[in-house]
Amino acid sequence: MLSYQHAYHAGGPADLHKHIALAELLTLLTRKKRPITYMETHAGRGLYDLSAPESSKTGEAAEGIGQITLPECPFTAALQSIRAKHGETAYPGSPAIAQALLRPDDKIHLMELHPAEFRALKHNIKNAATHNRDGYEGILALAPPKPRKGLVLVDPSYEVKSEYLQVAAFTRKLMAKWPEATVLVWYPVLKAGRHTEMLDALKLPFLKDEVSFDLKDNKGMTGSGLALVNAPYGSEAVFTRTRELGAPVLR
Numbered sequence: 001m002l003s004y005q006h007a008y009h010a011g012g013p014a015d016l017h018k019h020i021a022l023a024e025l026l027t028l029l030t031r032k033k034r035p036i037t038y039m040e041t042h043a044g045r046g047l048y049d050l051s052a053p054e055s056s057k058t059g060e061a062a063e064g065i066g067q068i069t070l071p072e073c074p075f076t077a078a079l080q081s082i083r084a085k086h087g088e089t090a091y092p093g094s095p096a097i098a099q100a101l102l103r104p105d106d107k108i109h110l111m112e113l114h115p116a117e118f119r120a121l122k123h124n125i126k127n128a129a130t131h132n133r134d135g136y137e138g139i140l141a142l143a144p145p146k147p148r149k150g151l152v153l154v155d156p157s158y159e160v161k162s163e164y165l166q167v168a169a170f171t172r173k174l175m176a177k178w179p180e181a182t183v184l185v186w187y188p189v190l191k192a193g194r195h196t197e198m199l200d201a202l203k204l205p206f207l208k209d210e211v212s213f214d215l216k217d218n219k220g221m222t223g224s225g226l227a228l229v230n231a232p233y234g235s236e237a238v239f240t241r242t243r244e245l246g247a248p249v250l251r
């Protein structure tokens with residue numbers, strides 16, 4: 001099902017949680033000179049305009065990035081570099097954050113299935129391999145990549161209930177093919193608690209960070225979660241820092 005469009009949610013509290021943590025984690029993983037591979041199963045269009053009708057319609061960006069003034073940090077660096085190029089209402093998707101923070105020798109592979117989102121992604125994100133294919137199948141086909149040290153962001157829309165277990169099965173298969181990979185899974189924390197089934201089915205050690213927030217039109221979502229499989233040394237500090245930076249939107 002491809003009815004989900006991230007433009008309605010870009011810059012909202014859930015994006016802040018995911019994007020601040022992603023920027024911190026990429027910085028941690030690139031501390032050493034060795035190049036890394038960064039991959040995304042669900043890339044979206046990479047770049048959003050918070051003055052667009054989609055953004056005004058939900059008001060989520062106003063409830064997220066609109067509520068905080070960020071100090072100097074990796075996410076701020078990515079945001080500023082995007083705004084310098086595209087204007088003050090631009091907001092970076094996860095591919096643009098990676099592109100802003102990674103180095104010339106690092107490799108980026110982005111999967112996006114929706115044809116229009118894919119066209120926009122290809123246009124917005126240069127110097128990355130973009131793939132118009134199913135993210136689960138595509139990443140498994142490329143794994144293990146070179147360089148073998150790397151991060152995979154798994155960020156589906158969870159439009160269908162079965163996606164929770166699909167994410168768990170995908171992560172297990174990926175770790176079997178590419179044991180050096182670090183995998184960051186984003187999930188919504190819903191009143192229905194569907195994410196717990198996914199976390200149980202992972203059957204792998206992981207570090208978890210869940211935050212809560214208030215959205216005027218929350219559709220049952222009370223917070224956002226990140227599960228980090230094969231967490232590198234220093235990952236606890238990534239989540240502590242994310243909460244500090246995201247306060248008071250993220251609690």
Ligand SMILES: C[S@@+](CC[C@H](N)C(=O)[O-])C[C@H]1O[C@@H](n2cnc3c(N)ncnc32)[C@H](O)[C@@H]1O
Pocket residue numbers: 001002004005006018040041042043044045046092093094095111112113114117133134135136155156157
């Ligand atoms: C939550 S959005 C991604 C947001 C992006 N990661 C970010 O943080 O900026 C999910 C995206 O996955 C795409 N999508 C849905 N099913 C997919 C699939 N099976 N494979 C790849 N992309 C898919 C949707 O079109 C949508 O653009």
